[in-house]
Structures are given as structure tokens and as C-alpha cells.
Amino acid sequence: xxxxxxxxxxxxxxxxxxxxxxxxxxxxxxxxxxxxxxxxxxxxxxxxxxxxxxxxxxxxxxxxxxxxxxxxxxxxxxxxxxxxxxxxxxxxxxxxxxxxxxxxxxxxxxxxxxxxxxxxxxxxxxxxxxxxxxxxxxxxxxxxxxxxxxxxxxxxxxxxxxxxxxxxxxxxxxxxxxxxxxxxxxxxxxxxxxxxxxxxxxxxxxxxxxxxxxxxxxxxxxxxxxxxxxxxxxxxxxxxxxxxxxxxxxxxxxxxxxxxxxxxxxxxxxxxxxxxxxxxxxxxxx
Amino acid sequence: xxxxxxxxxxxxxxxxxxxxxxxxxxxxxxxxxxxxxxxxxxxxxxxxxxxxxxxxxxxxxxxxxxxxxxxxxxxxxxxxxxxxxxxxxxxxxxxxxxxxxxxxxxxxxxxxxxxxxxxxxxxxxxxxxxxxxxxxxxxxxxxxxxxxxxxxxxxxxxxx
Numbered sequence: 001x002x003x004x005x006x007x008x009x010x011x012x013x014x015x016x017x018x019x020x021x022x023x024x025x026x027x028x029x030x031x032x033x034x035x036x037x038x039x040x041x042x043x044x045x046x047x048x049x050x051x052x053x054x055x056x057x058x059x060x061x062x063x064x065x066x067x068x069x070x071x072x073x074x075x076x077x078x079x080x081x082x083x084x085x086x087x088x089x090x091x092x093x094x095x096x097x098x099x100x101x102x103x104x105x106x107x108x109x110x111x112x113x114x115x116x117x118x119x120x121x122x123x124x125x126x127x128x129x130x131x132x133x134x135x136x137x138x139x140x141x142x143x144x145x146x147x148x149x150x151x152x153x154x155x156x157x158x159x160x161x162x163x164x165x166x167x168x169x170x171x172x173x174x175x176x177x178x179x180x181x182x183x184x185x186x187x188x189x190x191x192x193x194x195x196x197x198x199x200x201x202x203x204x205x206x207x208x209x210x211x212x213x214x215x216x217x218x219x220x221x222x223x224x225x226x227x228x229x230x231x232x233x234x235x236x237x238x239x240x241x242x243x244x245x246x247x248x249x250x251x252x253x254x255x256x257x258x259x260x261x262x263x264x265x266x267x268x269x270x271x272x273x274x275x276x277x278x279x280x281x282x283x284x285x286x
Numbered sequence: 287x288x289x290x291x292x293x294x295x296x297x298x299x300x301x302x303x304x305x306x307x308x309x310x311x312x313x314x315x316x317x318x319x320x321x322x323x324x325x326x327x328x329x330x331x332x333x334x335x336x337x338x339x340x341x342x343x344x345x346x347x348x349x350x351x352x353x354x355x356x357x358x359x360x361x362x363x364x365x366x367x368x369x370x371x372x373x374x375x376x377x378x379x380x381x382x383x384x385x386x387x388x389x390x391x392x393x394x395x396x397x398x399x400x401x402x403x404x405x406x407x408x409x410x411x412x413x414x415x416x417x418x419x420x421x422x423x424x425x426x427x428x429x430x431x432x433x434x435x436x437x438x439x440x441x442x443x444x445x446x
Contacts, residue, residue, distance in 0.1 A: 108438055167437060176380060235379060239391065240295055240333065241312035244420030246438045248377065249312060255383025268388040272313075273334055276296040276346065 002165075005158050006186030012154060013187070013195040020153060020196060025050045026095035027201045030143070033088045034203050040079050047075045047091060056094045057087075063284040066090060085139035092143050093285060099153060100146070106156030106163065107245035112286065114149055117243020119282040121145035124233035124271060127278075132262060134225075141229045144209030148230055149243075151193030151210065158185050163246065170250050177250040178214050190214060216257045228257035236268070240275035288428070293329045296346035298355050300328025300362065307425040311375030313392035315399045315415070316423050317352055318372040319408065320430035321364035322446045327427045330355045334391070335398035348398040356406055370446050371403050372412035372425075372432050380418045392416065411445040 012018045028046055032038040048054050054075060061072040061082060072078045078087050101115040109117075122145030129138040152159075159166065162184050169180040181188040193210040205223050209230050212219035216227040235253035238244050258268065293299045293309040293316075301307065303325040309316050311331070320327035330351040337347035344350035360366070376396040382389030396415050403410055412432065414421070419436040426432070430446035 163438065170380075235382075236388075238420075239313040239379060239388070241310045241314055241420060242295075244310060244312050246419075248417075248419035248437060250380045250418050252381035253379050253383060253386055253389065255385050258383060258386060265385075265387045268386065269334070269391070272388055272391065273346070275333060276294065276343070279295060 002162060002184065002186075005162060005184075009155065009158060009185060009187050009192070013192055016199050019199045020099045020150075022099065022200045023050055023053060023095045025053060026091055029088050029091045030202060030206075033084055040084050043084060043087070044076050044079055047087075053091070053094050057090050060090045060093060060285070061087070065281060065285055089139050089142050092146065096147055096150075100150065102153070104152050104156045104245070106159035106161075107152055107247060109152075109243065109245045113243045113245070114152060116279075116282070116286060117237060118146040118149055119285050120237045120240075120242045120275075120278050121148060121230060121233045123278050123282055124237060124274070125229045127274070128229045128233060128261060128263070128271065131267070137226055137229075140205055141209070141226050141233075144206055144213075144226060144230050145233060147193070147197070147206070148210055148213045148234060149189070149193070150196050151189035151191065154196065155181070155185065155187065155189045155192045159189075167246075167250075176214070176252050177247040180250075214251065216254065216260065224260055228260040231257040232261060232263065232268075232271075236272050237275065237278075239272060242275065242279065288426075290424075293331050295331055296333050296343055296351075298328060298330045298345045298351055298358065300326065300355065300358055301427055302326040302362075303427045303429075305427045307423075307427070309423050311377070311421045311423060313375070313377055313379075313395065315348065315373060315375040315392075315395040316421075317348075317355065317399055317403070318374070318423070318425040318430075318432055319355060319359060319369055320372075320425075320427070320446050321359065321368045322370070322430060323368040324362075324364050325427060325429075326359060326362050326364050327425065327430060328355050328359050329423075329425055332395060332399065335394045348395060348402055352399065352402040353406065356408065366407065369408050370411045370430075371408050372414070372443060372445075373399055373403075373410055374412075374414040374423055374432070374434055375421055376415045377417050377419055377421070412443040414441070414443065 103111040125141035125145040208223035219227040288304040307329040376392035422435040424433040
């Protein structure tokens with residue numbers, strides 16, 4: 001392990017101001033939606049405080065991806081027409097885009113690639129949840145899908161310095177890329193991602209998704225279903241070449257996760273076959 | 287700068303010199319077919335090996351996309367005897383559960399691609415397939431050479 005790199009990463013993740021920021025309204029809304037004591041009126045009052053975001057939120061409410069036909073011209077209308085959870089997802093999309101929509105050089109991802117991968121994983125995760133009659137968690141896995149990779153934006157610089165060492169270790173020891181990341185850098189992008197979500201004050205289930213999406217069996221039992229969905233969706237999107245970086249397919253798709261979600265072989269292949277449709281769907285979110 | 291045409295998942299694109307056809311592959315297979323006399327060529331980016339009757343997009347499957355691409359190239363004036371193919375992609379997930387058949391989809395795509403090209407009598411001059419890396423492919427229609435970028439390294443294939 002490179003001690004120098006480990007120290008640098010440590011100093012970044014222990015100093016909150018070094019991690020990417022998120023507009024306050026996003027964390028507020030995410031936690032409000034999870035709190036049964038909060039009324040939709042309170043959320044409707046909170047969002048417009050950030051005027052710059054509100055314009056973009058309304059634009060997305062009227063995109064082909066989210067629109068229900070009727071034009072939406074206010075946050076009040078958005079919540080009534082689309083529902084609170086859907087509006088929360090849209091707030092997060094608008095807030096997270098500036099963090100995720102950039103080139104991630106260490107992973108050889110061009111501008112927009114990481115964002116596109118997050119959107120694809122989010123959309124596929126939502127489809128899986130709905131297919132398994134779990135509408136109640138569709139919004140959670142959608143949000144988790146968008147941000148599952150967020151740690152990469154911070155750790156990329158170090159991955160770039162140590163890329164050949166990481167890849168050599170993968171190929172000589174037969175371990176996955178994120179295991180080699182941990183071994184060479186002292187941290188992997190999931191751990192860094194978890195720190196970012198702590199800073200953003202995100203709820204536990206989302207932290208679990210970011211921390212364990214490569215190892216869903218290690219997630220707390222109450223989050224394993226959600227984490228497993230994002231695990232499967234991420235693997236399938238990468239196989240489809242969506243947002244595939246220089247770490248390629250040096251990852252794992254696990255039996256336990258597939259079993260946990262209850263996906264058959266046919267369903268897996270159907271999901272993979274849906275990749276082009278998902279790419280079409282997310283076009284107006286890019 | 288030559289004109290770069292992006293080939294999406296489950297798409298066929300064809301053009302002539304000096305265009306460049308570009309795609310990104312994981313477990314999908316990219317099939318680059320070139321007529322060295324006419325200097326026209328095309329690429330198919332297939333996701334799955336064999337089409338189901340209920341499916342509608344023929345560009346998605348090796349068994350329908352490859353014959354379709356060849357038909358389109360013939361319409362453009364290419365001749366079968368001047369055509370050759372380079373195939374690439376078909377990577378696999380590094381590790382996958384023993385119950386996950388989708389883990390072999392890359393290999394199945396490669397196998398079906400070879401079968402289709404053999405049926406059509408088009409020789410495969412370059413095979414850069416399998417493994418666990420993603421690939422960015424640039425297929426240059428000036429002379430039919432192909433650039434493959436994988437794991438931060440570039441390789442060139444000139445045979446046509």
C-alpha cells in the first residue's frame with residue numbers, strides 16, 4: 001500500500017470541507033420525505049427557497065421521463081401531480097448533477113459518462129423494484145442508483161496515479177477492482193462515497209447502497225434488498241458498456257444478490273436486453 | 287478532422303471513406319465489415335446472440351443484425367468477395383455467481399457472431415474478443431483499420 005496516498009485520502013475524507021458539497025435543500029427534502037410527521041406543504045415551501053434549482057426542477061418535472069402529460073408550473077402542482085417521492089428524486093437529480101456530471105479521469109471516464117451510468121443504474125433499479133412489486137422502494141433505489149458511484153469523483157485522482165498497480169494486482173491476485181483499490185490506496189470508492197453521504201446527511205439506506213453496492217451481503221439486513229437491486233443493475237449496465245471505464249468488468253455479479261431480489265435467468269437477460277431502451281429513456285435527463 | 291459517427295448499443299451504422307465509426311463495448315460484440323475496393327464499411331453493435339420472435343429490433347441480435355448490415359452494404363455497392371470482418375468486444379464479468387447464466391453472454395455473443403459471418407462467407411481477419419476489459423472502438427473507413435482502446439492502452443489493427 002502506498003502510505004503517502006493513504007494519508008492524502010484520509011485527510012480529504014476526514015475534512016468535511018474537502019468533500020463535494022450538495023445544496024442544502026436536497027438533504028432537507030430527502031429527510032423530510034422520510035419523516036412521516038412532515039406534510040407535503042412543508043416540502044412545497046422548502047424547495048422554492050432555492051430559486052436557481054426550482055427552475056431546473058420544474059423543467060425536469062415536464063421532461064418526457066417524469067411528465068404525466070399536464071404541464072407543471074409550480075412545486076405545489078409538481079407534488080400533487082407526480083407525488084412527493086418523485087419530486088424528491090427530481091430535486092436530487094438537479095442537486096447531484098454538478099457533482100457527478102464531470103470527467104473522472106482516473107477511471108478514464110469522459111465528461112458525462114459517470115452521470116449517464118448513474119442514471120442508467122437508477123432507471124434499471126427502479127424497473128427492477130417495480131417488477132418485483134416493490135413500488136415502496138422504487139424511489140430509494142432510483143436515488144441510490146444515481147449516487148452509487150459518487151466516491152469515484154474524489155478518489156479518481158489517486159486511482160490515476162496508482163492505476164497500473166491496481167490493475168496488476170487485479171490480474172495477479174484474481175481480486176476485483178474495488179478490492180485492489182482498497183489494497184493499493186487504503187480506501188476504495190465505496191468507503192469514500194459513504195463519507196460524502198455522511199456529509200450530505202443522507203439517510204442510512206442510501207449510505208448502505210453507496211457503501212455496499214459491490215458487496216450487498218455485507219449490508220445491514222434491513223437494507224439488503226435495496227442494495228442487491230443496485231448491485232444487479234450496476235453489473236448489467238456495465239456489461240452493456242454504459243459508463244464502462246478502465247476498470248472494465250473487473251467486478252462481480254453475485255448469486256446471493258440475484259437470489260435476494262428474486263430474479264430468474266430469463267429476467268436477468270431481459271433486463272440486459274433492455275439497455276438500449278433505458279439509454280433512450282434517460283436522454284432528456286442528461 | 288474526419289467525421290466520427292457514434293454507434294449506439296443495438297445499432298447498425300455504415301458509411302464511406304473518410305468517416306470513422308465509434309462505439310463502446312462491454313459484453314456486447316462489435317462487428318466491423320469493410321469493402322476494401324469500394325472503401326465503404328459498417329459496424330453492428332449487438333447486445334444478444336439470438337432474436338426472439340416477439341422482439342422487434344433486428345439491430346440488437348447477432349443473428350439478425352449481421353445479415354442486415356451485409357445487405358445494407360451490398361445495397362451501397364459493396365461486393366461480398368471484397369468484404370472482411372473484424373470482431374471485438376464480448377468481455378465477461380470478472381466474477382459471477384455459478385447460477386448466473388448472463389455471465390456467459392459475452393462468449394455467446396462471440397460464438398453467434400462467428401457463426402453468422404461463416405454462414406455469409408465473410409472472413410474474419412481480426413478477433414480482439416473476450417477478457418474483462420471494456421473497449422472503445424474506432425473503425426476508420428479510409429482504409430478499414432481499427433483502433434481498440436482497453437484498460438488505458440491502444441492497439442491498432444490494419445488487416446483488411
